[in-house]
Amino acid sequence: MPVQNSSSYRLPPAILWIIILGFSLHFFSVLGYQFGNEVLPKKLNVIIDRYSVPWFYQNYYMFAPDPTYHINSFIYRVETDSGWSDWQEPGLEELNRHWQNRFGNSSDMYDMFYGLSNALFDGIIFVNFIDNPTDENWFSLPAHNAAERYIKKNSTYADAEILSFQVGVKTEHHFFDNELHIQKKEVFQKYPIKTIQR
Amino acid sequence: MTWVNRTFNTWQNSLTIASASDLFIKIVYLVLIWSTVKLLFIGNVVWGDDYFILLSDPFTGPDRFAMLLNIPEVRSYYLLFALPFLGLIVAGLFGFHNVLTRSVVWFLFINLHFGNGSVSTGGHHLIQQLLFFHIFLFQVNDKKSSYLSSLGRFIHHLAHYSIWLQIAILYLVSGVWKLKGDLWLDGSAMFLTLSFKEFGFPWLANTINENTFFLQLLTWAVLAYQVLFIVLVWIKPIRKWVLLFGAIFHISIIFLIGITDFGLFMIASYSIFINNDLADDILRKLNPKRVIGVSA
Incomplete structure (x- = not known):
């Protein structure tokens, strides 16, 4: 054959x-x-x-239609037996590491802080639309819960006895002046202090 | 015989792009190994119980299987996703893969990718699509003669060029959306981006005080590249120059802007455009037997 x-x-x-x-x-x-x-x-x-969605979902909108004009940073402080700590900016520590090594996982850590910062920023806008917001309105936000998770489980104070804590968002806004130079403005917004129930 | 008929016959008779596809899989897997290993060092935060991202579990039915790591109870078992994924891509790097393993790689990647949206980049979204098409890169020897083999070779060619098209679509979408804004057209997008230390370095953000002609040119060049890529990449005489520009652009994204995953994923995806003969040559030189000096 x-x-x-x-x-x-x-x-x-x-x-x-x-x-x-x-x-x-x-x-x-x-x-x-x-x-x-x-x-x-x-x-x-x-x-x-x-x-x-979700199997073939794709998002290619970074820096589009325009690059961002502002960047949010997650800030927190905690109260222990020795008093209140300074305001901590954990994302900045990761950025410092990322500037030294572009191939490590610091950028991923920073990205998670960045995502949390944006969620906290959006949360501030959300609560500000509520008439006479209560502390509960702030503390029930998913972003606040995520920040609390970080502080209690991952932060440098995770092992300390935290009495209370406070989170905030530092926003660095860039804009063009009349001569097309970039000017910078910073806004710091704080959430109410949350006391840990024991 | 028409061009369409000729192409249909060629694509069924022989796998003219087998080495190019093979090299593409190996390079993409290599970058995925780097990406997965570095994330495993912080795996419990990225995919596990120590997360501080906002989880999203909006789906029901089969779609929920794409977002399993968004279910808090499942996150304790993230290693059941990450380690098999790592094992399969390491095996694939050495040539051990088939349609089943490639399907599982795609499925696991989707879950790992959606398991932490914060660390996702456009490169992750692209790789998710490319891994879907790589399922269909059937390795069918030219000597195999059957209807099934002809079908396998035909689908392989379609999937191979679908990867080309998918990469081009990324640029098109990104470019067209940039055209809807103001800053890319007036040439100040790069200036604004680099003014943030987060998208560069503190010294760079502090040094660049005004929008120079060089920065404007760079902004317009990137925009033009993204919009025109879908046309230019099919023109053989200029393809390597187009890709060279893209590679330089993505390398600068890695070292200057600092979005390493995106840059590496894009450069890895470019390997699909490597000419089959050159890919064959590279694969032979990288053959482990040859590298360690064992005669075949």
């Missing part, structure tokens, strides 16, 4: 076109997810969202 070479085993074009259609539909949904909101029918957008 003669040996058949691979060219003898050609698939019917219809099958190949069906496979290509599958890949094309995938890319249609990828592009539709990124650009489709304003141009595609709403029902189609819903289907595309359903297909894309």
Whole structure:
């Protein structure tokens, strides 16, 4: 029996076109997810969202449409038997390490602090929209809970007997002046002091 | 015979890009090994119980399987995700991978990636998509003759060029969104970015006092590169220059801006564009047997 070479085993074009259609539909949904909101029918957008999120979710918006004008930093202090500590900025310690070694995990630690800072910043805006906010409004924020987790489990005071603590956000805002130079302004916003119940 | 028919036949008959795909998998896995190992040193904070990020568990049904590490009770077992992932990519680096292992690598990467959104970059999002396509990079020998082999080779080619397209889509999306802003068009985006010590170095942020023509040119060059990449990368005579510009851009992101993961993931993904003959040459030179001097 003669040996058949691979060219003898050609698939019917219809099958190949069906496979290509599958890949094309995938890319249609990828592009539709990124650009489709304003141009595609709403029902189609819903289907595309359903297909894309979470398995094919992609976010390429860093520095877009514009780079950020402000950076938030997470700050905290704790009260122990020896009194209140100074304000601590753990993200800055990680940044210092990252400037010395770009290939370590300090940037990842910094990114986590940065995410926490932004959540705390958003939390301040959220609570400020509540009429006569109570301490409970502040302390029930997911960002405050996450900050408390850090202070109790990861911070340099994790092993100390913490009586109370306070978190805050330092925001460095950059803006262009009339001569197109960049000017800097810093705002420090504090959450209320939380006493640890014993 | 039309161009389409010719391409269909070629893609079924022989795997003309096998070495390029193989090298791509190895380089991406190598960068993933670095990324995973460095995160394992702080694994309990990144994926485990000592987290201080905000978890997000909005899905029900099968979609929840993409976000397992967002369930607090699951985080105690993060090593069951990280270690098999590491094992599979180390094995893959030495050529031991198949469609099943590549599928598991994609699944585990999704969970590790979504398990900590704070450390995610555009590079992570890209790699997640590329690992999906790498599932279909079936290794089918040219000598194998069957309908299944022809199908495998055909899908391999489609997946290979899908990776090209996916990389181009990253740039297109990023570039088009930048066009919607003001600072990239007026040439001050790079100036504003570098004014933050967090996106560079303190000395750099303090040194750059005004937007120089060089910074403006750099801003526009990056914008043009991102918008035009999807067209330029298909033009063979200029491809290597386009990629060289991109590689320099991403290396500067690593050392200047400091977003190392993104820069390394992007450079690793560029390996898919390496010519098959060159990839074959590189793989032969990197063959462990050759490196340690054992004759085949």
